[in-house]
Amino acid sequence: MSEGGTRETVRALFDAYETRNFDRFAGLIHDDIDWVIHGPMAVFPFAGLRRGRPAVLQALAGMALTYSLESYVPDFVIVDSDRAAIMADVGLSQRATGRLLRFRVANFLRIEDGKLIEFREFADSFDQVEQALGRVVEL
Amino acid sequence: MAQRDPFSAGGGGSFPVLSEAADTGEARRVLVQVQDAFRKNDYERLAAFYHDDIDWIFHGPQSIFPEVGHRRGKTEVLKSLAALNALYRFEQYDTEQLIADNSAAASVANVHLVQRATGRIIQCKIASFHRVRDGKIIEYRGFTDSFDAAEQVRGREFPI
Numbered sequence: 024m025s026e027g028g029t030r031e032t033v034r035a036l037f038d039a040y041e042t043r044n045f046d047r048f049a050g051l052i053h054d055d056i057d058w059v060i061h062g063p064m065a066v067f068p069f070a071g072l073r074r075g076r077p078a079v080l081q082a083l084a085g086m087a088l089t090y091s092l093e094s095y096v097p098d099f100v101i102v103d104s105d106r107a108a109i110m111a112d113v114g115l116s117q118r119a120t121g122r123l124l125r126f127r128v129a130n131f132l133r134i135e136d137g138k139l140i141e142f143r144e145f146a147d148s149f150d151q152v153e154q155a156l157g158r159v160v161e162l
Numbered sequence: 163m164a165q166r167d168p169f170s171a172g173g174g175g176s177f178p179v180l181s182e183a184a185d186t187g188e189a190r191r192v193l194v195q196v197q198d199a200f201r202k203n204d205y206e207r208l209a210a211f212y213h214d215d216i217d218w219i220f221h222g223p224q225s226i227f228p229e230v231g232h233r234r235g236k237t238e239v240l241k242s243l244a245a246l247n248a249l250y251r252f253e254q255y256d257t258e259q260l261i262a263d264n265s266a267a268a269s270v271a272n273v274h275l276v277q278r279a280t281g282r283i284i285q286c287k288i289a290s291f292h293r294v295r296d297g298k299i300i301e302y303r304g305f306t307d308s309f310d311a312a313e314q315v316r317g318r319e320f321p322i
Contacts, residue, residue: 034169061307097168103261108268129289129305145289145305147221160320
């Protein structure tokens with residue numbers, strides 16, 4: 024896939040995500056997607072490995088039950104052939120408490136046939152856990 | 163001033179455009195060299211690829227990893243790497259993916275570290291973003307699943 028095509032798909036994905044357009048976002052997910060959010064599933068049940076579009080959409084629906092997206096501000100985007108890497112500042116509101124989690128994420132994407140087929144997300148998960156629990160983790 | 167579109171060619175956003183003169187592929191070449199030096203524990207060679215004014219952040223808990231965090235300048239970064247090397251031996255650094263444009267490169271690597279004090283093996287993936295200027299890294303941001311890494315370092319699960 025051309026870099027231009029990759030860039031347009033990535034832009035469409037994040038526009039849909041940022042505007043909470045779930046149907047549009049879902050339409051850009053490949054049936055055979057391989058998706059990993061690296062983080063502890065004990066605290067973030069939607070994290071971990073998901074294979075296939077239904078599993079990813081289920082994880083996203085699970086995330087939406089507990090958190091609402093307040094902001095997603097990408098400030099570093101690299102596109103190279105069918106892959107892209109993005110760094111962004113994210114704000115999530117925890118629905119049960121109203122607590123606002125703020126953190127930086129690194130997203131790695133691969134695009135195939137104009138759809139997202141591979142996704143990896145990294146963040147300082149220790150800090151995310153402490154923000155989600157609202158206390159320091161006992162070491 | 164008009165806000166820069168981070169999805170336009172060349173990235174941008176709050177990251178300054180650092181090198182208009184960088185030739186195509188420079189960032190990839192530098193990163194391949196840096197990762198090779200890292201893999202071989204060749205810190206002298208590694209040091210040559212860090213810009214004197216590097217802005218370096220590895221995101222992680224200071225309570226577990228006091229060697230990481232925000233460092234400014236080559237001297238401070240090298241001190242951090244030396245401190246890490248004193249505690250951990252890098253056994254494996256395999257690049258899983260490398261994404262690059264003219265002046266920036268990002269990668270995901272599978273890393274195995276041995277904690278020198280215990281012999282414990284810590285396995286993690288490290289995601290890295292680099293900005294390159296004049297053939298050297300001027301900006302670095304590193305990420306890992308730090309909760310998992312911290313549990314491996316302590317050798318037990320944390321109560322949550």
